[in-house]
Amino acid sequence: MIPTESSYLTTLNENQTFIRDTIREFSNNKIRPLIMEWDEAQKFPTDIFKELGNLGFLGIVVDEEFGGAGLGYLEFAIIIEELGKVDPSIALSVAAHNGLCTNHIFRFANKEQKKKFLPDLTSGRKIGAWGLTESSSGSDAGGLQSVAEKKDNYYLLNGSKNFITHGTVGETAVVMAITDKAKGRKGISAFILEKGMKGFFAGKKENKLGMRASDTSQLIFENCKVPFENLIGNEGEGFIQALKILEGGRISIAALSVGLAQGALDAAAKYSKERKQFGKTLSEFQAIQFKLAEIQTNIDAARMLTYRAAFLKDKNIPNIKEAAMAKLFASEVAEKAASEAVQILGGYGYIKDFPVEKFYRDVKLLTIGEGTSEIQRIVIAKELLKEN
Ligand SMILES: Cc1cc2nc3c(=O)[nH]c(=O)nc-3n(C[C@H](O)[C@H](O)[C@H](O)COP(=O)(O)OP(=O)(O)OC[C@H]3O[C@@H](n4cnc5c(N)ncnc54)[C@H](O)[C@@H]3O)c2cc1C
The missing domain is CATH 1.20.140.10 (Butyryl-CoA Dehydrogenase, subunit A, domain 3)
Structure with missing residues (x-):
């Protein structure tokens, strides 16, 4: 066994050591035996996510007030590293759930939105997705085409997203769309969407080379009415x-x-x-x-x-x-x-x-x-x- 601990930059404190040992034990006992079954079937293990939520690993950097663990990025890194040693696809899903959707709401949403959406995400009752990439905009993410047109008391959202982690299994999503085309990147806004909203659904589930237990699919928006109160921050701040x-x-x-x-x-x-x-x-x-x-x-x-x-x-x-x-x-x-x-x-x-x-x-x-x-x-x- 290679002494990996000797290479930590700093000595981990008691809490970090406990976190590392907990996620290491969980990865070895609960994840390792089933890795290839999930991989072959491209199966996202929902039950494992519920357990990770119970352990506090689905709201790692979120304040305790909203059901999070109130930890930092060092602890986040330790958790993802331990998962990645055993099953990178579970690590990818945990990283995306915590770091993208959940963190976007935690960092930029208002208090009402945080109270409404975060406890379900941090507990693992709901899985989060985050949609920036589109078929014509990947590295050039600011070139996205999805449009959210302002109406009386909602935005009318049309377009699609590509390669979205948890596109199929996710129930809460943060997505970026254009609210003012003339302003370019400063005309892009971020919205919270919930599965079940009319006109919001998953498209093609991707059949991937690797990371196969991590769900990846398109998201489609067809005349989806997004309430004003689901805008994160102000219009134009999304990018x-x-x-x-x-x-x-x-x-x-x-x-x-x-x-x-x-x-x-x-x-x-x-x-x-x-x-x-x-x-x-x-x-x-x-x-x-x-x-x-x-x-x-x-x-x-x-x-x-x-x-x-x-x-x-x-x-x-x-x-x-x-x-x-x-x-x-x-x-x-x-x-x-x-x-x-x-x-x-x-x-x-x-x-x-x-x-x-x-x-x-x-x-x-x-x-x-x-x-x-x-x-x-x-x-x-x-x-x-x-x-x-
Ligand atoms: C499994 C998986 C999960 C993903 N999850 C998410 C998610 O949850 N949410 C989300 O929004 N996106 C997600 N993505 C999308 C991912 O972020 C993009 O695939 C990535 O940003 C690259 O974009 P692209 O695939 O369109 O490649 P492109 O942008 O088309 O790039 C193709 C190639 O051209 C190169 N290239 C592009 N521009 C330049 C340049 N200016 N100079 C030099 N080289 C350049 C790239 O480096 C690359 O080698 C996921 C993708 C995968 C495969």
Whole structure:
């Protein structure tokens, strides 16, 4: 067993250690045995989410007043990392539920909206979705086309969203739409939608390469009447709100990357001590030892970048560049770790009986979702050029 704890940036305090041990035990006992069943069937495990809600892991950064755990991004990162070590698709869903939909309402909605929507989300009674991406606007998220036209006492919402985590299973959604086309990005607003609203429904459920237990689908809006009171903040603030939400989201994807990479490495290290070729275990070959050493070094560096971004976020210190750096580096480290883990297992790495096959499929999402690696590089360069 690789001593992963030795690589934590800071010594975890008693509460953080308790949180880590709780989610680790839960992941090993409740999630690990069912991973491949959910993966094969593309099944989102609703019951597991109810249990995660009971444990306080579905409102991690939300104040206790609204049913949350009142924790910070460091604890959020620890939780996502532990889940990611075992099942990245559950980690992705927990990250999206907490970091996107729930956090958008917590950070930008008014008190009435928070009281109305947050307790169901933080408890896991309802799953959250968050819709920015559309078929013609991905990296260029500000180019979205969905329109919310102001009427007497409601907005008439038309359009669609693509690739939305929890598009099918989610019951509460935050979606961005144009309220004033002439103002460009400053004419985009954010709304809270509830499943059951007429004209709001899920479209095609995606059949994915990896992250298959995490539900992904289109959202469709057809003359959906959204009450005025479901507007978050003021008209025109939606895009800026979304960018701020994505900053925090990147920290959670970085943490997920660290977890996935560590999970893949732990599996490869264990296997290398069991498998014998040429009369020796694989772990006795220096070529294999060097792979393990290099991956662990990169994982530790990725974890430190992730914790730095989380630390800054918890202290309300600007962290756009640091969050993007953590996400970029950690996701690319995870890609390499998953690939090398398969290599270390050889043919056995390529079959579904060993966990590295799934890590290898799941990992690709991490350099794409919540801003691709190319977009992270653009963000980092923009920020550093501002400083120089
Ligand atoms: C499983 C999954 C879950 C998701 N969940 C959500 C969700 O819950 N909510 C949500 O809103 N979205 C979600 N997304 C969407 C995700 O955020 C987008 O897929 C991502 O932002 C990239 O957009 P795109 O797929 O349209 O790619 P594109 O923007 O079309 O990019 C294609 C390629 O071109 C590159 N590229 C684009 N612009 C530039 C540029 N200026 N310079 C250099 N290279 C560039 C990209 O880096 C990429 O390599 C999810 C996606 C997936 C696959």
